[in-house]
Amino acid sequence: MTAPKKLFIKTYGCQMNVYDSERMAEALGGQGYTEAKSADEADMILLNTCHIREKAAEKVYSELGRFKKLKAQKPDLKIGVAGCVAQAEGQEIMRRQPLVDLVVGPQSYHRLPEMEEKAREGEKVLDTDFPEEDKFEKLKRRPKSKRGPTAFLTVQEGCDKFCAFCVVPYTRGAEVSRPADRILTEARDLVERGVREITLLGQNVNAYHGAGANGDLTLAQLIWELDKVEGLERIRFTTSHPNDMMDDLIEAHGTCKKLMPYLHLPVQAGSDKILKRMNRSHTAESYLRLIERIRAARPDILISGDFIVGFPEETEADFQATLDLVEEVKYGTAYSFKYSTRPGTPAAERPQVDPVEADDRLQRLQALLTRQQREIQDSMVGREVGVLFEKPGRQAGQMLGKSDYLHAVHVADCDRQAGDLARVRIVSSRTNSLAGELID
Numbered sequence: 001m002t003a004p005k006k007l008f009i010k011t012y013g014c015q016m017n018v019y020d021s022e023r024m025a026e027a028l029g030g031q032g033y034t035e036a037k038s039a040d041e042a043d044m045i046l047l048n049t050c051h052i053r054e055k056a057a058e059k060v061y062s063e064l065g066r067f068k069k070l071k072a073q074k075p076d077l078k079i080g081v082a083g084c085v086a087q088a089e090g091q092e093i094m095r096r097q098p099l100v101d102l103v104v105g106p107q108s109y110h111r112l113p114e115m116e117e118k119a120r121e122g123e124k125v126l127d128t129d130f131p132e133e134d135k136f137e138k139l140k141r142r143p144k145s146k147r148g149p150t151a152f153l154t155v156q157e158g159c160d161k162f163c164a165f166c167v168v169p170y171t172r173g174a175e176v177s178r179p180a181d182r183i184l185t186e187a188r189d190l191v192e193r194g195v196r197e198i199t200l201l202g203q204n205v206n207a208y209h210g211a212g213a214n215g216d217l218t219l220a221q222l223i224w225e226l227d228k229v230e231g232l233e234r235i236r237f238t239t240s241h242p243n244d245m246m247d248d249l250i251e252a253h254g255t256c257k258k259l260m261p262y263l264h265l266p267v268q269a270g271s272d273k274i275l276k277r278m279n280r281s282h283t284a285e286s287y288l289r290l291i292e293r294i295r296a297a298r299p300d301i302l303i304s305g306d307f308i309v310g311f312p313e314e315t316e317a318d319f320q321a322t323l324d325l326v327e328e329v330k331y332g333t334a335y336s337f338k339y340s341t342r343p344g345t346p347a348a349e350r351p352q353v354d355p356v357e358a359d360d361r362l363q364r365l366q367a368l369l370t371r372q373q374r375e376i377q378d379s380m381v382g383r384e385v386g387v388l389f390e391k392p393g394r395q396a397g398q399m400l401g402k403s404d405y406l407h408a409v410h411v412a413d414c415d416r417q418a419g420d421l422a423r424v425r426i427v428s429s430r431t432n433s434l435a436g437e438l439i440d
């Protein structure tokens with residue numbers, strides 16, 4: 001056993017990185033690392049990075065610059081970069097920022113313990129391979145410590161869709177699904193440790209096709225297997241692609257009680273010309289019909305989306321088509337971004353939209369999305385919803401949780417604990433949360 005050391009991981013980007021950071025912390029736990037509350041007290045700092053947009057990638061370099069002083073005071077401090085920036089710019093990071101000791105791509109986390117040892121011996125280590133072995137299998141089993149009521153569980157990684165703007169197929173590699181039995185074992189283990197809600201993660205989660213005892217399982221089949229896990233109360237999944245929204249998954253939204261009425265289904269744009277140039281392989285119309293079918297199965301489902309404005313050659317009329325699509329769908333929540341050129345992706349070479357124009361479109365889209373979000377949130381007032389409590393609120397006696405629709409809900413004078421599910425009547429809607437009262 002090695003001497004106790006402290007590890008600080010800073011996570012950027014998507015939920016997949018949140019899950020990976022947990023698993024990296026567990027892998028390094030075997031090397032004697034426990035969690036540091038801040039970078040100042042750490043013996044090792046890991047930045048788990050995101051490469052999806054330029055700003056996200058640049059943040060890494062400015063954050064690394066800030067560690068210079070820390071490293072001067074503490075020469076034994078090891079600094080590592082993980083995640084998608086590591087994958088995309090491994091060598092470049094080492095060259096641009098000599099204080100980095102270790103660079104590890106998202107498919108090589110299971111090799112972290114060896115890499116850490118080498119770094120301790122003063123070596124600079126870089127591993128951005130796409131190895132044959134399954135990193136999840138090679139990673140240590142999760143320790144048996146108690147956990148909060150919600151957890152992420154990665155079931156699928158990578159993407160073969162090659163949207164013209166996106167770096168994911170290059171940083172996370174080809175689409176791979178984990179075998180169903182390993183996911184079920186991990187899920188049961190999480191439930192034993194107090195988890196009540198699991199969010200299945202994948203860049204293309206609804207393309208899931210992991211091996212089962214009698215052939216590959218679809219995501220819906222995996223959800224039905226999870227439905228049998230006693231003590232697991234809620235199932236969610238993200239992120240889905242419209243083209244992989246299979247009939248059995250749509251149906252499960254109507255029939256599986258544990259599957260929550262929330263679906264993140266990015267469309268990116270509303271103009272068929274732009275969708276084609278984005279290589280999305282669906283049209284605005286096919287997306288709208290799909291939403292109709294999903295709502296037929298589960299009328300109250302809350303739809304969430306992602307949008308990119310200012311994609312190369314987007315005209316004002318194309319942008320208007322995005323606004324029209326948003327008006328038709330009515331999103332409960334959405335994420336919208338200005339197109340960011342990603343080196344190596346097909347769209348990077350094309351004529352770019354004037355950045356001032358793109359900013360203006362982003363503001364207009366966000367205003368519309370915020371209004372819709374607000375309307376849907378306000379429409380919850382008077383309704384009865386399920387709430388899974390996660391933690392006490394700031395005021396005495398108050399508990400905070402999430403509704404079935406993923407709205408933050410707080411309940412005053414609440415005698416329930418974290419991990420309890422309750423029926424709650426929504427009494428008012430605030431800027432970013434709902435207030436409710438217990439029914440039973």
Ligand code: 5AD
Pocket residue numbers: 052053165166167266268306307308337338339340341342
């Ligand atoms: N520029 C802007 N937004 C992007 N996204 C992915 N790549 C880019 C890019 N180059 C957005 C998409 C995706 C979300 C995770 O990030 O909307 O769904």
Ligand code: SF4
Pocket residue numbers: 159160161162163166167168169203204241
């Ligand atoms: Fe990127 Fe498109 Fe794959 Fe989503 S579907 S990860 S946006 S390439």
